[in-house]
Amino acid sequence: MNGGDGECSYNRMSVVQEYALHGLQPFFSEAVHQMTLPHQPQHQNDQIQLHEGVPCLRLADFGSSTGRNAFLYMEFLVTRIRQEYKHRNLHMPEVQVFFNDLPGNDFNSMFGLLPPIKHEDGESGRVRDYFAAGVPGSFYGRLFPKESLHFAVSLHCLHWISQIPTEVTDPESPLYNRGSCWIMGGKLSIAQAYSEQSKSDFQKFLHCRQVELAPGGILFCYMSGRTDFPDPTNQTKPERRHRFLAGPDFEDTWEDLIAEGIVTEETRDAFNLPLFCLAVEEVQESIAKTGGFEVIRLEVLEDLPLCPDEMRMNLLQNPKKCAKYYSSWVRSLVEPLMTAHMGSECTDAWFVRHEQRIAARCRAMLGDAQAQEDYKFFSADFMLVGLRKL
Numbered sequence: 001m002n003g004g005d006g007e008c009s010y011n012r013m014s015v016v017q018e019y020a021l022h023g024l025q026p027f028f029s030e031a032v033h034q035m036t037l038p039h040q041p042q043h044q045n046d047q048i049q050l051h052e053g054v055p056c057l058r059l060a061d062f063g064s065s066t067g068r069n070a071f072l073y074m075e076f077l078v079t080r081i082r083q084e085y086k087h088r089n090l091h092m093p094e095v096q097v098f099f100n101d102l103p104g105n106d107f108n109s110m111f112g113l114l115p116p117i118k119h120e121d122g123e124s125g126r127v128r129d130y131f132a133a134g135v136p137g138s139f140y141g142r143l144f145p146k147e148s149l150h151f152a153v154s155l156h157c158l159h160w161i162s163q164i165p166t167e168v169t170d171p172e173s174p175l176y177n178r179g180s181c182w183i184m185g186g187k188l189s190i191a192q193a194y195s196e197q198s199k200s201d202f203q204k205f206l207h208c209r210q211v212e213l214a215p216g217g218i219l220f221c222y223m224s225g226r227t228d229f230p231d232p233t234n235q236t237k238p239e240r241r242h243r244f245l246a247g248p249d250f251e252d253t254w255e256d257l258i259a260e261g262i263v264t265e266e267t268r269d270a271f272n273l274p275l276f277c278l279a280v281e282e283v284q285e286s287i288a289k290t291g292g293f294e295v296i297r298l299e300v301l302e303d304l305p306l307c308p309d310e311m312r313m314n315l316l317q318n319p320k321k322c323a324k325y326y327s328s329w330v331r332s333l334v335e336p337l338m339t340a341h342m343g344s345e346c347t348d349a350w351f352v353r354h355e356q357r358i359a360a361r362c363r364a365m366l367g368d369a370q371a372q373e374d375y376k377f378f379s380a381d382f383m384l385v386g387l388r389k390l
């Protein structure tokens with residue numbers, strides 16, 4: 001993700017992901033309702049017995065990135081949990097929230113956006129009623145002590161895999177991904193290698209959270225999902241491929257750069273997007289292999305909008321503006337990967353061509369309301385996973 005607060009920063013462009021959150025609120029609520037709440041034991045004389053310890057509610061966000069979204073999710077969650085305590089007639093303990101991401105994440109920008117802590121009841125303005133801490137490290141490994149967390153979330157519009165399967169980047173291997181930078185509509189064997197990597201990653205993630213959650217704690221994830229289980233090359237339905245972030249416009253932009261001699265075919269072939277949309281069956285397999293969880297929810301929500309219809313249709317009336325906006329969103333997500341691969345000059349050139357392609361696509365649709373309606377970019381299929389630790 002792009003750090004800072006620039007035009008293509010994750011912070012600015014993540015309004016798209018923020019919109020998706022609103023659609024997920026009922027699912028958060030459902031999970032909170034099923035959670036075991038740590039609370040002070042009720043003593044007859046109402047005295048706290050110190051040897052039992054004062055409970056603290058610990059929440060963690062895995063892959064929180066640099067933007068404001070992480071705070072919005074957590075504010076919503078803390079408020080919802082507060083209601084649940086009230087509803088169950090229990091005293092709510094103090095809350096600690098951990099924000100995790102990779103060590104290279106721009107934690108400085110993120111904590112610069114953190115609302116001030118609430119010191120006194122009745123304080124006005126946007127305040128935070130939890131203690132915050134950053135936890136750098138990969139969520140594919142252990143990050144917290146055993147049974148220390150009560151609610152873990154991991155919210156990703158895109159499901160990143162930890163590494164590209166090695167054969168896919170080996171020019172001598174039959175799985176070398178020649179002529180493409182991703183798997184959609186490509187060779188089945190390459191997509192299957194991605195699937196294996198993704199399942200193994202997800203299992204590692206589940207295993208660590210299973211150890212870190214207290215019994216009755218919740219793990220709630222959303223990420224890109226797919227509906228065609230048998231064919232992982234169908235990362236999204238064929239009729240919707242053009243809308244996908246890494247769809248034909250993404251692949252064709254590489255072709256533009258190669259045709260203009262800006263990068264070689266080898267440079268493109270060696271670049272692979274570490275993305276994979278899991279199917280329900282694959283997630284089920286990982287949950288079963290991990291064990292120790294009860295499934296509250298597991299489903300793919302198809303075609304979930306990432307922005308209001310009105311905003312999408314307005315953008316489409318202005319191809320240049322639309323292309324700038326959409327391309328900046330894509331940039332906020334993948335620029336660091338591209339810069340690491342081919343440097344910032346070629347990456348800049350890449351995004352100029354990408355923007356031109358999107359603008360041309362939008363211009364061709366001007367005046368054709370049906371085509372604009374069908375384009376429906378800023379929508380995606382989402383996998384929802386709600387688990388309760390046994």
Ligand code: SAH
Nearest residue numbers: 001017063064065069101102138139155156
């Ligand atoms: N949760 C935020 C951001 C999602 S983007 C939102 O919904 O808006 C995904 C984030 O996960 C990125 O910031 C990326 O750096 C982080 N990430 C990817 N792999 C990770 C890993 N192995 N461990 C920790 N964070 C990771």
